[in-house]
Amino acid sequence: AAIIIFGLLFGKANAFNQVATTSGSVTLNGFGMAILATLFAYDGWVLIANMGGEIKNPQKLLPKAIVFGIGLVLIIYMLVTAGIFRVVPASLIHRLGDQAAAHFATIAFGQVGGKLLNIGIIISIAGCINGKVMTFPRIMYAMAKNDELPFSKQLAYLNKRMRTPMVATLTVCSIAALMAVTVDADRLSELCIFTIYLFYVLAFFGLFKLRRLKTVSPFRVPLYPFTPIVAILGGVFVLVSELNSDLTGVLASIFFVALGIPVYLIKCKK
Template sequence: FWGNQNALSQTVTEVSQSTSNFGVAILATLFAYDGWILIANLGGEMKNPQKLLPKAIILGISTVLVIYTLITIGILRFLPANLIHHLGENAPAYMTAKAFGPLGGKIIAAGIIISVLGTLNGKVLTFPRIVFAMAKRKDIPFSKSLSYLSPKGKAPIAATVFVSALAFIMMLFFDPNRLSDLCVFSIYCFYILAFFGIFILRKQNNKRPFSTPLYPLVPIIAIAGGIFVAVCEIINDFHGVILFLGFIALGLPIFYLVKKYYNSKV
């Protein structure tokens, strides 16, 4: 409405000059869209998840995509690209303060706080459920403690404390921006494996509660996109990637030792 009409073309030209940086930029935004997997983690607690999960994922991600795109276009129309680059994450606050005065800055700050609390709420609800499910199957150490549920609310208290402590330790040793990028990279390594798993499940021809639409095109696109982002992060932060892959690889011997221990008890 107010800004530089050349801002969009200027930004696109700059981005096209470096493929790896473009991939890392995508990696940074993927954290915002990662709610789809959080919904899936709660599938066991839903009534009729076969119908509700696809609707929630499609409508939720589409809504976020539209809102983010409109906000981005608004910022690019209001500010020249070089100023956006200089301001970094402060660009939205700068724009609202310029457009609406001091009240605008307060509104965007309040919106960010609400967004952060909403994200934390979703993560706290879902991440401990992964640890709880693994502990219930005796896949991790201290499974008896980590599979504990509170008598009244049936909440995985021990798993929640464990995940919170682990997050706190990681925050002490990593820059938040780098930590989020490496965490998304690690998550997408598992997503790629899960996308490959769709082909294995189809080959087994077992009865399935949900069938992937447009198979095999959808998993192929998902795998290609995941590999592109992963490779870009490897180029951008090779040492960080090696460190996180080391953490992931460390889980394999622990998993097999734990399974061997519990099998010996049977």
């Protein structure tokens, strides 16, 4: 709120009317890479769906949570960006990169402002981790409940008092901790983007299959088939951009997903 108010009311740089010179040309692939860098900020929309089984009246609350959640985040990010653009010149934003927001806070509120911004970022990260700790283990728990994983009986265990998937949560957190201490954090985020959006696109295609099978569902798809078509096109654009920018990362992502194929075949055989 401080960044938005100070920037919009008192900023005079007006980077919107300026041009930042670059050494390379602007391409569609470069635009795709820029989008890749922002995707995690909006990825929470899919996490709330994992909690559907534990939400009262999910048919009513899930659409509201997704629409208003994404809408609010989008508006806030746009206003924060506009506030920074009003204070910091375009050439300086280009040079500072992801440090532009911290530089803005220092200009606006002094050294204390920069520290407060860092505290805010830490709080935001803690909130993000809280949401993912709640939602990611639900995927492992649901699969274990359907006996689709090794050690399904143990992974499907629910705490008798709190009704939380304790073993699945501890397993997911242990895997995450192992990845965090062995691989660079930025590289981890790059590696999983392709896998995430590959399955998103498959899920969007799944809507057409559900309609063709005339499966009765408590959820509607507004503006069908326009909505899933737009979603598929957006997902494919992300996949193509990732292929062009990081083929090695894409192959690594596919390799780790492929490790699940023999597990799947063994479970099917049993």
